[in-house]
Amino acid sequence: MVAADEPRGMYYEDFELGMELKTPRRTVTLTDIVNFASITGDFNAPHCDHEFCKTQPYEEPIAHGPLVWSMAGGLGYASGITDGTIVAMLGVDNWRVHLPVKHGDTIHVVQKVTFKRETSKPDMGIVTFDREIRNQRGEVVQSAVATNMFRRRPA
DSSP states (O other): OOOTTTOOSSSGGGGGTEEEEEOEEEOOOOOOHHHHHHHHHHOHHHHHHHHHHSSSTTOOOOOOOOHHHHHHHHHHHTTTTTTTTTTEEEEEEEEEOOSSBBBTTTEEEEEEEEEEESSSSTTTEEEEEEOOOOETTTTTEEEEEEEEEEEEEOO
């Protein structure tokens, strides 16, 4: 049993090249979209103007791209992968939005370990993932290369 103050996340040593990790799912709600617009001040029409959206191929408000990416981070925490062991997000490269995410869509993350290296500090290591955010139909809605720093397992 893990003590309350013990991390449940994966340490640098736990990641293996080619390893595929999946998170739980989460349904995006209209409240999520409205709250994100309020927090960021991004009230652009594709997210908030129902009449405008009716004239677009997606026909209804869509989630902000950064909202979906942020939810993916939360799903990583919910899965236990990063809980108490991630030190920092170092970079997001080649981030692409492939499909809109609407309220009612259910997303999850599938990520594959593509690179890892030790750092000059003996208690940290760097792990790079090819990350895909997928909807309930298995379609990739966003993808990116994500690089994070993780704690190393205590000696």
